[in-house]
Amino acid sequence: MEIALMAASMLERSWEEMLDSCRKHGIRLVEACAGGHIPKVHYDPIKLEASPAAFEAFKRSLDEREMQICSFGCHGNPIHPNPAIAESAHADLVATCKLAGRLDVHHISLLAGTPAGGPEDKTPNWIINSAFVMWKDAYRWQWEERIIPYWKKAAAIADDYGVKLCIEPHTGDCVYNTQTFLRLRREVGPTIGMNLDPSHLWWQGIDPIVFVETIGEAIYTCHVKDVALDPRLAARDGLVSSAYYDEWDLRSWSYRTLGYGHDEFFWRNFIVSLRRAGYDGPLSIECEEPYLTVDDSLAKAVELLKYVLPNEPMPSGNWMDAYQLDDYEKNLGG
Secondary structure: OOEEEEHHHHOOOOHHHHHHHHHHOOOOEEEEEEEEOEOOOOOOHHHHHHOHHHHHHHHHHHHOOOOEEEEEEEEOOOOOOOHHHHHHHHHHHHHHHHHHHHOOOOEEEEOOOOOOOOOOOOOOOOOOOOOOHHHHHHHHHHHHHHHHHHHHHHHHHHHHOOOEEEEOOOOOOOOOOHHHHHHHHHHHOOOEEEEEOOHHHHOOOOOHHHHHHHHHHHEEEEEEOEEEEOHHHHHHHOOOOOOOOOOHHHOOEEEEOOOOOOOHHHHHHHHHHHHHOOOOOOEEEOOOOOOOOHHHHHHHHHHHHHHHOOOOOOOOOOHHHHOOHHHHHHHHOO
């Protein structure tokens, strides 16, 4: 495993300044992010794909710094009921697939999106199907008429460019937990994988270790971001708070820098659980820390990961293979 940075953590900086910040912290891999919900500050995937000169300059900025793109991020809502929003998100995704194919990048992290609750609705509708029986038909319509058809089409496009689509489970989105992810993958196929982010699991009450054990080989990419839970506010308001995103002191959870929500012991176990699931890809740091600067947050995250990450690849075989069986049996005999 190797440390990477999700570039959307530094949207206040230019693409080149962000890359230089990575190098300063000893990071050579970057998850390039633009399109959909992510402002096109570092690049515009559509313009970059259309302009040979811009593409060469983009590639040169990486080569000059001896850096690589480990994945692209394009987090939009291509199943939005507003056609203009949906079409824009889809166009960004298609352009990102083309960029990934040209740069030999094989993973795009993204959201599955949220459709309307019916054909006449004007706004997205996040339906929790288990809450009320009268929502059953609307939930079925969402999956059968919007979610599954779109992602089958998107997967076919991704296949053309040798790209895997890495869905990040997120509340408010049609894929937000184990069940919804596995359903989409089952319906669409293995072009759909997961971009695992433990921070979006904790505040749903999901144990990330159990989650990894369940999803297993379907994990294609991984974000690393922490969450701190306030037990007093959780006891009073629950984990699904109605406070606004930036009302840190009113919400029962907040995104935090690695180690500021869960200790080193958790992150060691998390790394081992990923190894046991067969994941050996990048760990992309995402900074959304309300109480530290981005540079301070990144430095702390890199420090913790360097401390807990193994120095060598996954061992092959059993350590007992180093012993001859007959010698071992003789030792047991005295």
